[in-house]
Amino acid sequence: MGKCEQCIIKQFNSLKSLTKDELIRISGCKTSKKIKKGSIIFEEGEVLNGVYCVKDGICKLSKLSENGKDQIVKMVVKGQLLGQRSLISDESSNLQAVALNDMEVCFIPKSEIIADLQKNPKFSFDVLKDMAHDLKEADNIIVNMAQKSVKQRLAEALVYIHDSFGVNPDGTLSVLLSREDYANIVGTATESAIRVLSQLKKEKLISTVGKYIKIENLEGLKRVE
Amino acid sequence: MGKCEQCIIKQFNSLKSLTKDELIRISGCKTSKKIKKGSIIFEEGEVLNGVYCVKDGICKLSKLSENGKDQIVKMVVKGQLLGQRSLISDESSNLQAVALNDMEVCFIPKSEIIADLQKNPKFSFDVLKDMAHDLKEADNIIVNMAQKSVKQRLAEALVYIHDSFGVNPDGTLSVLLSREDYANIVGTATESAIRVLSQLKKEKLISTVGKYIKIENLEGLKRVE
DNA sequence: TTTTATATATGATATTTGTCATGTTTTCTT
DNA sequence: AAGAAAACATGACAAATATCATATATAAAA
Numbered sequence: 001m002g003k004c005e006q007c008i009i010k011q012f013n014s015l016k017s018l019t020k021d022e023l024i025r026i027s028g029c030k031t032s033k034k035i036k037k038g039s040i041i042f043e044e045g046e047v048l049n050g051v052y053c054v055k056d057g058i059c060k061l062s063k064l065s066e067n068g069k070d071q072i073v074k075m076v077v078k079g080q081l082l083g084q085r086s087l088i089s090d091e092s093s094n095l096q097a098v099a100l101n102d103m104e105v106c107f108i109p110k111s112e113i114i115a116d117l118q119k120n121p122k123f124s125f126d127v128l129k130d131m132a133h134d135l136k137e138a139d140n141i142i143v144n145m146a147q148k149s150v151k152q153r154l155a156e157a158l159v160y161i162h163d164s165f166g167v168n169p170d171g172t173l174s175v176l177l178s179r180e181d182y183a184n185i186v187g188t189a190t191e192s193a194i195r196v197l198s199q200l201k202k203e204k205l206i207s208t209v210g211k212y213i214k215i216e217n218l219e220g221l222k223r224v225e
Numbered sequence: 226m227g228k229c230e231q232c233i234i235k236q237f238n239s240l241k242s243l244t245k246d247e248l249i250r251i252s253g254c255k256t257s258k259k260i261k262k263g264s265i266i267f268e269e270g271e272v273l274n275g276v277y278c279v280k281d282g283i284c285k286l287s288k289l290s291e292n293g294k295d296q297i298v299k300m301v302v303k304g305q306l307l308g309q310r311s312l313i314s315d316e317s318s319n320l321q322a323v324a325l326n327d328m329e330v331c332f333i334p335k336s337e338i339i340a341d342l343q344k345n346p347k348f349s350f351d352v353l354k355d356m357a358h359d360l361k362e363a364d365n366i367i368v369n370m371a372q373k374s375v376k377q378r379l380a381e382a383l384v385y386i387h388d389s390f391g392v393n394p395d396g397t398l399s400v401l402l403s404r405e406d407y408a409n410i411v412g413t414a415t416e417s418a419i420r421v422l423s424q425l426k427k428e429k430l431i432s433t434v435g436k437y438i439k440i441e442n443l444e445g446l447k448r449v450e
Numbered sequence: 451t452t453t454t455a456t457a458t459a460t461g462a463t464a465t466t467t468g469t470c471a472t473g474t475t476t477t478c479t480t
Numbered sequence: 481a482a483g484a485a486a487a488c489a490t491g492a493c494a495a496a497t498a499t500c501a502t503a504t505a506t507a508a509a510a
Contacts, residue, residue, distance in 0.1 A: 063364065065372035073364050088350070088357040094364055117353075118346045124353060125313070125343060131356045132313040138363035139288060139298045139319060145370035146412025147290035150497070179458065187371025189498055194459060210506075211457085375467070404488065414468050419489060435476070436487085 003027045004106075009055050012079030014126035022116050022123075030106045035059075041082070041097035041105070048086035048093050050109045054078050057103030058165065058175055061095040062184060072185045073141075074134070075100070075175070077165060084127060087114060100175060145187055153186045154196050155224035158206065162215050172212040179211075200224075228252045229331075234280050237304030239351035247341050247348075255331045260284075266307070266322035266330070273311035273318050275334040279303050282328030283390065283400055286320040287409060297410045298366075299359070300325070300400070302390060309352060312339060325400060370412055378411040379421050380449035383431065387440050397437040404436075425449075 004027035010016050018026065032055075035041055041059060042048055054076060061074040061082075073095060076082050086093060087110060117124050144153055158173070165175045177185075183193035197213070200206045205220045206213055215221060229252035235241050243251065257280075260266055266284060267273055279301060286299040286307075298320060301307050311318060312335060342349050369378055383398070390400045402410075408418035422438070425431045430445045431438055440446060 063368045065368050067372055069372055071368040071371050073367055085357045085360060088353050089361070091361075094361050118350060121343045121346060121349060124346060124349050128313050128342075128349065128353055128356065131353065131360060132310045135310060135356060135360050135363060136314070136316075136319050138360060138367060142298055142363060142366050142370060142412075143288045143290050143296040145367060146296050147292055147294055187367075190457095191459085191499080192497060194457095195497095198459070415487095416469080416489085417467060419487095420467095423489075 002032070004030065007055075009053060009079055013053065013081045014123060014130055015053060015081070017123040017126045018116060018120065022120065026108055026112055026116075029112050030108045032104070032106050035099045035103040035105060037099055037101045037103075039099055041099060041103075042093055044094065044096040045092050048083045049111070050107050051084055051087055051113065052082035052105040052107055054080055054082055055104040055106060057105075058100045059097050059103060060100055060181065061097050063095050070096075070184050071187060072181065073138075075161075075165075081130070084130065086110070087117060087127075100177065100181075150186055150188045150192055151196050151199070152224055153188075154182065154193060155200065155205070155221045157182065157185050158200075158213065158215060159218065159221050162218065167214075168212075170214070172209065172214045176211060227257070229255065232280075234278060234304055238278065238306045239348060239355055240278060240306070242348040242351045243341060243345060247345065251333055251337055251341075254337050255333045257329070257331050260324045260328040260330060262324055262326045262328075264324055266324060266328075267318055269319065269321040270317050273308045273335070275332050276309055276312055276338065277307035277330040277332055279305055279307055280329040280331060282330075283325045284322050284328060285325055285406065286322050288320050295321075295409050296412060297406065298363075300386075300390075306355070309355065311335070312342060312352075325402065325406075375411060375413045375417055376421050376424070377449055378413075379407065379418060380425065380430070380446045382407065382410050383425075383438065383440060384443065384446050387443065392439075393437075395439070397434065397439045401436055 004010060004015070004023040005020055010023075015023070035057070041052065044064060056078050058075060058077045059082065060072045061076060062070045062072045064070055076097070082097060082105070083093065117127065144156065148156075161173055161175055165173070168174050179194050179197065180190045182197070183190040186193060197206070197208070200221070201208060203220075205215070205217045205224070207216050208214070229235065229240070229248040230245055235248075240248070240251075260282070266277065269289060281303050283300060283302045284307065285297050286301060287295045287297045289295055301322070307322060307330070308318070342352065369381065373381075386398055386400055386402075390398070393399050404419050404422065405415045407422070408415040411418060422431070422433070425446070426433060428445075430440070430442045430449070432441050433439070
């Protein structure tokens with residue numbers, strides 16, 4: 001099993017602010033896991049007793065609504081921490097996490113890392129920064145949900161996924177989502193999401209090869225009204 | 226001017242975790258302000274160089290959408306801190322703050338408090354907890370916006386305001402909002418908000434006296450579909 | 451490969467919500 | 481107190497989105 005001190009991944013998240021000694025201790029108690037595409041990492045309401053550091057892959061964080069639909073609230077990729085909030089509040093998870101492709105994660109028990117949070121101000125300030133960033137993003141999503149059309153929201157989601165998670169060699173979006181996932185990000189019916197994607201295709205803003213989506217006109221997508 | 230060490234208000238926010246010495250220092254550099262109903266505390270895009278501790282009154286935090294509507298994202302009352310995020314990230318404010326009634330606030334310069342955030346782990350952990358709570362609420366709002374009807378959202382907003390901010394002696398909601406404010410919380414057109422309020426009135430779930438709203442059937446409101 | 455299941459796609463229609471028009475009430479100003 | 485301005489209210493209609501039905505394509509299983 002790899003050592004945290006030498007792990008490159010931590011450069012991308014708050015763990016980089018831990019001291020070498022702290023990292024060595026964390027390294028000793030972490031467990032490495034492989035998670036298969038589609039499987040659940042944790043459930044809504046589950047008590048998390050630790051955080052996950054995502055070494056590879058991507059997952060979606062969603063919450064089940066009363067109408068039976070799963071709203072995707074955030075996506076977490078390679079390099080980021082998963083379940084940060086559970087470190088701070090003692091509540092159970094508000095969200096469900098599901099792997100969107102095969103993942104590799106390290107699980108760090110809460111008990112080991114909570115002391116660092118209390119003692120290492122640089123680390124806790126980093127976590128604070130992350131959380132502040134997430135909060136800003138969440139506020140922006142609220143505004144978009146409330147004030148923009150499905151077409152605008154979907155166009156923005158495509159741009160976001162393109163810019164944040166990149167593309168395959170053939171130019172298609174590297175994160176492969178079902179039409180239902182797109183609907184659940186945007187907060188609409190699956191049929192509506194499909195319809196809008198067809199429309200964007202007709203307008204030559206995107207093209208599709210099976211499930212794969214390729215952005216043909218990024219600037220155009222950003223201008224969708 | 227009052228002294229922070231003796232101020233009761235701080236019991237309700239993270240400032241309670243500061244030591245006596247820290248509070249005395251803060252007390253020496255804070256400025257007390259009265260803010261009139263309707264006036265702007267800070268604008269979207271403005272650089273905040275401090276936090277506000279709300280001693281009295283209530284304000285709304287909103288963000289202007291491209292379609293010209295102001296989406297209300299959060300309300301901050303007596304006892305809470307305002308502009309916490311500006312302490313952590315060096316970015317300009319993502320939201321605008323407007324007083325909903327006459328307010329009294331203390332402004333604490335960032336320079337004075339940032340050191341405490343770095344040195345006093347109990348304080349920073351408290352801020353972290355606050356932020357984690359805000360993030361959870363924001364996620365829940367996203368789900369509601371995406372998956373619930375205007376009527377459900379408005380009913381929930383009324384319940385939320387009732388439970389969080391209380392009622393006047395005559396039973397009307399103590400926070401007085403315009404119909405436009407309600408529309409901007411729920412993310413709908415003002416006319417739609419008015420229409421739904423009329424509907425809730427017909428269903429005897431609420432009653433109105435001018436702008437004032439009284440909840441007549443709390444359980445009923447919670448059950449709105 | 452053939453069958454079966456699942457995901458994608460599209461039409462028809464219903465429902466929800468937004469927009470514009472217009473009237474009424476309340477609040478503010480002088 | 482009178483007039484002006486703003487907020488509230490409601491109808492009529494338009495636009496956006498959801499739902500149901502059904503067809504086709506793709507992927508999974510036998």
